[in-house]
Amino acid sequence: MIEVSNLRKYDTGEVTRLEADIAFHDMASPYPERTIYFEVADENGHMLADDSYDAFVLVPLWLAMLHKQTLHIRGKISKRLYQNIKWYIQKIWCDFYDKLSPAKVIVDGFTKPPEKRGDIIATGMSCGVDSLSTVYDHFVREDDPDYRINALFYFECGVLGQYGVDAQKMHELNMTRYAQAKTIADELGLPCHYLKSNVDTFRKLEDLTKANYLLVYSCVLSLSGAVSRYYLSNAVEYEQSKIFREHFHNNDMSEFCESYLVPLIGNERTDLIIDGCQYRRVDKVANIADWDVARKHLNVCWRYTPDGSNCGRCPKCFRTMLALEIMGKLDNFAAVFNIDDYKRNSLGYKINCLKNYGEDPFDTENVDFAKEHNFPMPERREVYLLDGQAVLV
Ligand SMILES: [Zn+2]
Incomplete structure (x- = not known):
């Protein structure tokens, strides 16, 4: 059994951290970490939702399905997320990756639906084609305040892709990329918030590399205290994920199924919106090619x-x-x-x-x-x- 417990939020003296313990019973853990955490600057501490384990479900669920274990969350999660995990998400993951099997998921109850959702509408800023195209469409071209981006995030959670580079160098590279994202945010007049997580530690066996975006989804769910909508920039367009299905099978989960997986990931407070599947990547390059921010x-x-x-x-x-x-x-x-x-x-x-x-x-x-x-x-x-x-x- 894989057990997740002891959810807490605290000030480390430098940042505010949301953390839970993860324990492997009846099997030797191949992973060095015994906790999963998400941390933000103290002034953003209120964004971290500490009444729900939602941010601590996806990666442990993947591990439970990979290692043929029961997953026990010793606390509450979103009922919507629980239902989607139970009926749909596990099936999609099993279709994607042949080494996975459905896992039994036990939770100790459900989070109360919020009286009021947060007012942040956000997306991630990697400075790449996909995220710039999302910001161009949903900030520059969008005028509905319910859907217009009003904040950017940079997650340091191991998805930059330079595997094999040592941790200190990767952290420095993340700081450089965050500074680039912040420069863009400053030009647009948007805040750019930084979040760091160790969820990538559980990628040790490489299998989770195929599902890298679970790390990003988990970071988004940790921010349910303030984020009501989060645009996730897509990798491939709707039609391509069908045509190249076998190319992506067992290889890259986001390209295999993100168009129908991502809408199932959210909870009662936070909607995850997959954005850009209406475009090929070349169309997104065309979308931003005349934008001075992209050129710089x-x-x-x-x-x-x-x-x-x-x-x-x-x-x-x-x-x-x-x-x-x-x-x-x-x-x-x-x-x-x-x-x-x-x-x-x-x-x-x-x-x-x-x-x-x-x-x-x-x-x-x-x-x-x-x-x-x-x-x-x-x-x-x-x-x-x-x-x-x-x-x-
Ligand atoms: Zn290059």
């Missing part, structure tokens, strides 16, 4: 660089620059990308896009996007030498 601050890179800048050589950098080149807008992004370096080195990436057409969703949409704009990609039915190997495209 776009940061898409998933490779570690000491100053947190775009490396210009990873697939995310390449795919973003190719979409901009196709639209004739690449030179407008000279502040964030090395354009000359891209022009010297992009042929190989373009050939790979043609080679992977129909197999990789992002390579496929870039080829389609080029066709839509009459952009000359390398000719098909030609042989190229790529990394010493002949490639026919």
Whole structure:
């Protein structure tokens, strides 16, 4: 059995922390941590909901399903979240990942529905294409105060993706990224709040890496004391998650099922809204390509660089620059990308896009996007030498 208990909120002397214990009975725990926590600056302490275990359910549930254990939450959770876990969420996760089995979930009661929901409508700011597109649509273009973003968050919860980099370096990189997010927030006149969590500790066995966004969902649920709506920027569009279903199966949970999973994650206080599934990624690049904020601050890179800048050589950098080149807008992004370096080195990436057409969703949409704009990609039915190997495209 996996048991979660002893929920408490306290001031560590530096920050306010929401924390619970996690214990593994009848099995040796492969994880070093014995607690899960979420912490924010003291002035944001009221945002952390300490009457509910909702933020402490998803990751322990994944572990219970992975290790074939019963999950016992020794406290109250949202009835809505409990019902969704019981009837839908476990089924979706089992469809996604073959190593999971349904788990029995025991809770000690349900949280009282709130008399009044919080007034924060927020999204995360990673400075990437997805989050900038969400902010552009739901802050710059939205005028309904019930749906317009009024705060940004930066979560340090292990989802930057640079695995293998030591903890201190990763923390420094997170601080750099947070400073970038705060610069954007300042320009927009929005607050940008920082939250740190250790939920990524339980990714040790790699299996949870496939479901990285559970860490983000958990961070959002911890803020139920103040956040009423939270936009989560999507990875792939509705149609792509169907077409490339087998590509994502056992590989990436958010791409496999986020369009129908995320709406099931919220509780009576906080709605999680999956945003951007109406767009391909190239459409989101087009959405923000003329926005001065994006031109100054776009940061898409998933490779570690000491100053947190775009490396210009990873697939995310390449795919973003190719979409901009196709639209004739690449030179407008000279502040964030090395354009000359891209022009010297992009042929190989373009050939790979043609080679992977129909197999990789992002390579496929870039080829389609080029066709839509009459952009000359390398000719098909030609042989190229790529990394010493002949490639026919
Ligand atoms: Zn990069």
